[in-house]
Amino acid sequence: MKKLYLLDDAIISPLGFSTEENISAIREGKSGLQLQQKPEITENSFYAGIIDESPLNDAFKAIGYPKKYTKLEKMMLLAVQQILNKNPNLNLAETALVITTTKGNINLLKDPGNFPEIRLKLSELGQVIANFFGFVLKPIIVSNACISGGLGLAVARRLGSIGKLKNALVVGGDLVSDFVVSGFNSFQALSQEACKPYSRDRNGISLGEAAAAILVIIDKPESSRNIALIGDSTVNDANHISGPSRTGEGLYQSIQKALKEASISTTEIDFLSAHGTATIYNDEMESMAFHRSGLQNTPLHSLKGYYGHTLGASALIESIVTKHSMLKNHLYSSKNFGELGVSKSLNIIQQNGEKQINYALKTASGFGGCNLALVFKKE
Amino acid sequence: MQQDFYIKDWVKIKDGKISNSKSEIFNSSEKNLDFFLKSVYDFLELKYPKFHKMDGLSKLGILGTEILFRENSISTDTALILSNNASSLETDRQFQESTKTFASPALFVYTLPNIVLGEISIKFKLQSENAFFIAESFNAEFLKNYSESLLTSGKSSEVLCGWLNLQNGEYDVFLCLISSEINISFSEECLKNLYFAEND
């Protein structure tokens, strides 16, 4: 298998409309989570990371007509535009477009506005993005629950390894829709406070919306410092469709396989970007899988305290932040962590710090029992 | 080393007819989706109570894989690579409807297209590569390429790939089992021919 090199990226979120703004905000400990009230869905207030439409539309006016596109499309288009601005010579006839999302424009189900029904289809969302910029190849759309964002990177690497792709723009996004809020509320999984991954008093997720995009290539770039994806694996728990395996079997196997493919051992991993949704079960499962993998001393964080859970965008955003962590040799703290509340010990990053990061591991898990592990290398 | 892969077996479920590589297995004029799915379940003598809690997409996936996996031994690392056009919209609409009174968690859990991969994994104890893709229509080239990447890299020794679509009660299922056991060539052309062939 070949390596996949991570080039320019962009994050559009409540923390800012560029990767730089997002990284600064994370470093300063700022969170995009704010108190929300949706009495028609739940009498409890909850926290979510929601992008204000007004600045989004203002930013979008520079490239397109805001009324013609849905909120999610505007977020994703802005992200892709930033990449293309930095890469004006990119041949869009040959560049693959990989889109990662769980629900796409699902908000149109309740409030279609002036958009036709077909916009609910993820293939249509893909075509809107492709047509906006002039991508020629049929978009590859990954919709595999909360591992989608990272799986998109793995898909690009896998196709690139057999010569079916030279470079790709991977773009992910999801919304905090009433649909998803109702759903997680029916699961009693919505925390009334800002989520607290791995903490003793954690009691559920906070949702978030965001989009992110990254240019990836198979051929080694000319620049001297690069971050490459060198190992990837997905393994299903085969246990339950909404509850993770108690032993973390699928995640554990994903990690083992990804490390084996990368030809490195656990001890060489300098940093772990975990999933950490702050549900009782997910975080506990992760602690099991990490412990079984010998990762209990590896500095780790969850970014869900800054963004909330951005579903199909989460693993992509978190991979991008990991990439910058590696390039800068910075560790960012796991926001809202208090006292450890999982049965296996973990080395949660409690304050920003510096560390030489040569290898990083990114993991994600999702509904349907799916799990993902990605190994990144600095070279 | 160039390795070749083959379509070991396949199954199609469409317009009341079910066929695999050997013959037509089932034929029904039942137009109601739930009744049709139940009739296939009974015909196969499935005995899997969890089936009745699943949504239409997952039921179709379980029935299709049941037929394939009864006839063929599979390895626990058989990758599940499925695709469709409608994602889980059929169930999404039902969930949306439930939010008007009481949002149903049993429906919400099925509002992701990859849940069927979880159901298949649980039933057949597969701890393997999963991916669900959305496309405008059946994309033989893509499925062939992605499956091949898993097989040649050694991530999976076999792949179940195909199309599993459900929209407005209409289902279109075409699942293929791919391995290195010599059989019909695993090519874009063969996949297209099989998918587009009219049932006899």
Next chain:
Amino acid sequence: MINLQTELKESIIEQLNLEDMEPADIGNDEPLFGDGLGLDSIDALELIVLLEKDYGIKLTDPAQSREIFVSINRMAEFIEANRTK
């Protein structure tokens, strides 16, 4: 007049898609979760919805629900004591 236990069993069979089951198949003291009927975590969430929909009882503490959903009898006791419908 139908008693609460039978009414509950009928609702549960319907709401949880327990195909081919009749109220007579569920014992009043039979464990609903684990061994016995073998319901799972999603079923538990649906039972919480059922309590609110049919009997006007709102349950927000998951620990509480574990105690109540032990058996049909226990559920019926709880409903009698707390129903608002």
